[in-house]
Amino acid sequence: SQTIHQWPATLVQPVGSPLSLECTVEGTSNPNLYWYRQAAGRGLQLLFYSIGIDQISSEVPQNLSASRPQDRQFILSSKKLLLSDSGFYLCAWSKTPGRVNSPLHFGNGTRLTVT
Amino acid sequence: EDKVVQSPLSLVVHEGDTVTLNCSYEVTNFRSLLWYKQEKKAPTFLFMLTSSGIEKKSGRLSSILDKKELFSILNITATQTGDSAIYLCAAWKLSGTYKYIFGTGTRLKVLA
Numbered sequence: 001s002q003t004i005h006q007w008p009a010t011l012v013q014p015v016g017s018p019l020s021l022e023c024t025v026e027g028t029s030n031p032n033l034y035w036y037r038q039a040a041g042r043g044l045q046l047l048f049y050s051i052g053i054d055q056i057s058s059e060v061p062q063n064l065s066a067s068r069p070q071d072r073q074f075i076l077s078s079k080k081l082l083l084s085d086s087g088f089y090l091c092a093w094s095k096t097p098g099r100v101n102s103p104l105h106f107g108n109g110t111r112l113t114v115t
Numbered sequence: 116e117d118k119v120v121q122s123p124l125s126l127v128v129h130e131g132d133t134v135t136l137n138c139s140y141e142v143t144n145f146r147s148l149l150w151y152k153q154e155k156k157a158p159t160f161l162f163m164l165t166s167s168g169i170e171k172k173s174g175r176l177s178s179i180l181d182k183k184e185l186f187s188i189l190n191i192t193a194t195q196t197g198d199s200a201i202y203l204c205a206a207w208k209l210s211g212t213y214k215y216i217f218g219t220g221t222r223l224k225v226l227a
Contacts, residue, residue: 049214090157103149
C-alpha cells in the first residue's frame with residue numbers, strides 16, 4: 001500500500017532563516033505531488049504541484065520554492081522566511097490520472113511558526 | 116478564476132442531529148468533487164463524486180453532486196462528537212495537469 005511521509009512535524013524558525021520541508025511517497029511510482037498551505041483552521045491553498053522529476057508548477061508568487069530531485073521526493077524550501085510564511089504545510093500525492101479517478105492523499109503536515 | 120465556496124463556515128449541533136454541508140464550485144474543466152474530513156492533522160478522504168445525481172454513502176455520511184447547478188452536499192445523520200472536524204471539499208480539474216482546488220472548509224462542532 002502507498003504511504004506518504006512528511007517531516008518535520010513542527011518547526012519554529014526565526015525570520016530570515018532558511019527552510020527545508022521534505023516529503024516522500026512509498027508504494028507507487030510517478031505520482032503527482034503537491035504542496036498546500038493551510039491558514040489557521042481554514043481551507044487549503046495550493047502552492048506547488050509536480051507531474052514529474054524537475055517538472056514543477058508554482059501557483060502563488062512568494063518567497064517559497066519547490067524541487068523534485070527524485071520521482072517520489074518533494075521538497076519545499078525558502079532562502080529567507082517571512083512572518084507570513086507561518087502556517088500548516090501539507091504534502092500530498094495522487095496517482096497520475098488516466099481512466100481511473102484518483103483522490104488526493106495527504107501527509108501529516110508540518111506546523112511552521114516563524115518568530 | 117476558479118473558485119470553490121463552502122457554507123456554512125461553522126456549525127454547532129448536538130449529538131443526534133442531522134447536518135447538511137454545502138459546496139458550490141465554478142471551475143473550468145471540472146472533473147470531480149471530493150470531500151475530506153480534517154481533525155488534527157492530515158485531511159482524510161471521504162468521497163469522490165464524478166457523476167451527477169448518484170449518491171455515495173459511507174455509514175452515516177452521504178454525498179451527492181449536481182453538475183447542472185454546480186454544487187454538492189455532504190449529509191451526516193445522527194451526529195456524534197467524533198464527527199467534530201473541519202470538512203473540506205475540493206474540485207478536481209483537468210488543465211493539462213491535474214489540480215485540486217479547495218474550499219475554505221466548514222468547521223463542525225458536535226456537542227454531547
